[in-house]
Amino acid sequence: MIPTREHALPRTQAARAGLPPRAGLGLKTGHFNEVLDSRPDLGFFEVHAENYMVAGGPFHHFLGLIREQYPLSMHGVGLSIGAEGALDAQHLQRLTELIERYQPHSFSEHLAWSSHGPVFLNDLLPLAYDTPTLKRVCEHIDQVQNTLQRPMLLENPATYLAFQRSTIDEPEFIREVIQRTGCGLLLDVNNVYVSCVNHQRDPLAYMDALPLHAVGEIHLAGFAEDSDSLGDRLLIDDHGAPIDQAVWALYRQVLARVGPVATLIERDNQVPTFDVLLAEAQHAEALLIRAGDRS
Template sequence: MFTTEDTPLPGTQAALAELPPRAGLGLKTGHFLEVLDTQPDIGFFEVHAENYMVAGGPFHHFLGLIRQQYPLSLHGVGLSIGAEGPLDQQHLKRLAELIRRYQPQSFSEHLAWSSHGPVFLNDLLPLAYDTPTLKRVCAHVDQVQNALKRPMLLENPATYLAFQRSTIDEPEFIAEVIRRSGCGLLLDINNVYVACINHQRDPQAYLDALPLHAVGEIHLAGFAEDCDSLGDRLLIDDHGAPIDQAVWQLYQQVLERIGPVATLIERDNNVPAFNVLLAETQRADALLRQVGGQP
């Protein structure tokens, strides 16, 4: 298991510093030039690691320039932490090289799986929460942290179905992974709301059961709404809409409990003009200042 006493990779001491307790934004390629030209007052930027797993090119050129001005978070979507098979060692190697290159303040991945043998599925799929899965996920998290020589954050999932064979409640499962592995929690509040509505659970009770002391970053995003075959509400975590008021309310409640923490505004579909996203970061920043006792 990774511990902070392990020998870090060269230059990673500074990278282990936390993200600032401010609002950040997912960095989109269409906003590269605007960010560099205007240098907006944003706490940090986050990128998907898999978009930068090449040696060079324009993405690296612009990210390198922006990294000189802002803290950076790397967010993985392809490690397949929950898969039954072993982790992809080449993927892990590319990830370690990317972290050495940019020295991000944070790295996070999903509590999900997206691969089976040689087949990669373009989705983040749910797990059956039982003892064998718990042991496997903990082993994979340990492997990642040992390879990267740093702690990671694990993100709670947005789900649309649950396995009948599950014997552990999801928040309890997450808490136990964190306890055994020493990783932190990326608390995606939109995922909490989406999953709880879909499974007819109380979002507040779900949050109460999570190890909120381990939160190292928060994600906020929007969702799409539909109905299932029974006519019940079905929420889709599509990151394609403004943050819902119910999610804002849960976010404020969490901040009032744990204090200011780095908060990312996610928008991956129907991406609006940069100033629209900037307004959402400003709303989150206002709440962060409020709970921190700042004007």
């Protein structure tokens, strides 16, 4: 049995109430002018926090203008929530200042680690799911939420291996983290599909084991496909392709369970023209409207 403890912040629906239940896009620097000129009908934009951890410059100029017109989601990639060591105090301070500056409707981070001592690795690495890791992740999330004075969303990972020493199933681990800390869930549907194909699991069963009541945002993205040393199918979460039909199908299943939730279209590699991304967002928006009509 997993030991319990009191969470640092009260459980709240504030994380889910943050962003409007519409489709949004990751904001790319090459699209700044087009966004400001065309004012596309989108629910929100999302940025990676680490790209704006400087005092000034053109990125801040454009983000300030766009923030005046759209809700903003801020997505962290460098807190290293699952690291064995302490959180980087300077990084957390820069994040705090950035969030105070832009007051985003939502802040999220990954269930992963990317630092070891003074070494920072430019990747989101997997965790062993056991009681010490659970305690450490919860302590780090408590620290982040208490520092920011707001609940955060935790994103489920895309993984390519599992640790033999894991004693807790991944959905159960995520459910327990959310129960203990009061954070919300950023449900990355592409990550669910990628991980389940790689580990030969049922994506729908995996998703249903997650705490879907806590979903505050959804991510959709594309993947690359390869094969492992045994010739089995291997998916890579590279955010460099259109959203696969299997991911769209799983997304429809999610909406049938949770209703309309803010949904981000992610593309970080091989970024196409803005109209291509907007078309994917419009498709997600149509599915959100249908889900709202059914609820």
